[in-house]
Amino acid sequence: MDFELTAEQEALKDAVRALLKRSYDFDLVKRTLDGDQGWRTDVWQALRDMGVLGLTVGEEYGGAGAGPVEVAVVMGEIGRLHIPEPVLSCAFVPAEVIARAGDHRQKETYLSAIAAGSSLGALAHEEEGDRWPHRRVATTARPTADGYALSGAKALVRHGDCADFLIVSARCDGELALFVVDVSAEGVTRTPYRSHDGRRGAHVTFADAAAERLAAGDAAEVLRYAEVLEQVALCAEAVGAMDEALRMTTEYLTVRRQFGVPLSSFQALKHRAADLYVLVELARSLTLYATSVLEEGIADVVVASRAKLQVCRAARALGHEAIHLHGGIGVTDEHPIGHYASRLMSIEQTLGGADDHLAALASAVDEYETITVG
Incomplete structure (x- = not known):
């Protein structure tokens, strides 16, 4: 097991650090966190141009096809410079879920959008009353003529306030499954919140909201x-x-x-x-x-x-x-x-x-x- 970074990984670390240092100082981080969105669109686009948003996305979908080590390298620099952009919540995590749970069409649709920075995702799994590691998943889904209808509520969806789509865990006929929900769909209600460290999130409720089921065989x-x-x-x-x-x-x-x-x-x-x-x-x-x-x-x-x-x-x-x-x-x-x-x-x-x-x-x-x- 080699704990040393390769030359390419070192270059990634240096490039991300340089970009983030150019983009932020402490006062600007404070002002950004106090703003309406809590992060900057121009920095998000710069991260996209560098390939960070699609870091773990397969090359066939416009990404770099990198792995957990590269994710850790980027996250280390984000932590070092106290950067508020939701790279983990809105790019890395949803991309991994789609990559492992989606079919080819779903990957083409969502992974390409994540890598291009044109669409932000968020994983909605926790519910009110949950305490790690236990998840009760009371949200339900039922088949409809056009797909599925989702009903229930999810709490503490990290950066769910700015996501364009949510990946939601729900039970369908007693089976745990994953669904993609457009946040603009009828029946989706988001209540944003701000945590003590300035980051954002949302509590989300679903009232027969239209959803698309991911093709995963084992959602758990x-x-x-x-x-x-x-x-x-x-x-x-x-x-x-x-x-x-x-x-x-x-x-x-x-x-x-x-x-x-x-x-x-x-x-x-x-x-x-x-x-x-x-x-x-x-x-x-x-x-x-x-x-x-x-x-x-x-x-x-x-x-x-x-x-x-x-x-x-x-x-x-x-x-x-x-x-x-x-x-x-x-x-x-x-x-x-x-x-x-x-x-x-x-x-x-x-x-x-x-x-x-x-x-x-x-x-x-x-x-x-x-x-x-x-």
Whole structure:
């Protein structure tokens, strides 16, 4: 198992970092998150032109045909620079679901649109009252003359407020299935929300909304793969964010002076910074391992959960310590460290927090199966 990036992957990382640095500074990120949309269309188009949106889409549908390692590379840079564009929610995850669940026509329609940046998707799977890893899926679908009609509600659809289509899990004749729903269809109602880190989403209700069924034979397997991919990608984003937060914190300790000397001269503060470095490196190692396993075609939910557990622990500790070591300025809205801590806390609570993953690993719940994807 090789944990080193290839020359092409290094070039991708450098190109994405350069693009995002040109596009944003901290003040512009803040203004963008405070805006109506929460991200910039021009940056989305630039990412499209670079091929990022179609990174995992097959070449026959206009993409690059890349894999989980490239996804992790991009997400690491997004986390490092605190970028708000919904690349994971609206491009990577829906593209993987369509690629694994759709027939050729559906792939041609939706994957080509995702790669071209002309259509944004979002996965709508969670429902009110769900707690990871358990999903009850009470939404239902019934056959009609023209397709299917969907009824029910989905909660916490990440970036569902800006998606053009939703991939919805529902039960049809008692069987779990996946459906594509145009958000402009009659019977679809979206209630947007804003999370504490400035990201967006929507609660969505369906009242006999027209839907198209994806051709997947095993929707549960597709959903498990999508969740593992999202977990690993979020871990990569968190590691990038922690890298930058730790860099800012150690830099602050070298320039902030107290009693006439830099804060970095105090041994206790050095030890605290060293402890944070160890936590970040542990999170990085487990994230690299989970990414490598996924790259080999194995969607191992146990490996992903172990990585997420370590990321959750590191993210919370680093967020708290970074704010504390910055002192009073760390709790102001004008300094980036609090924004990084907020994003890390949001990632920690997405698809299960530390307690959830620890309990799931300890009890070996039924959802924890090793799925080999051919």
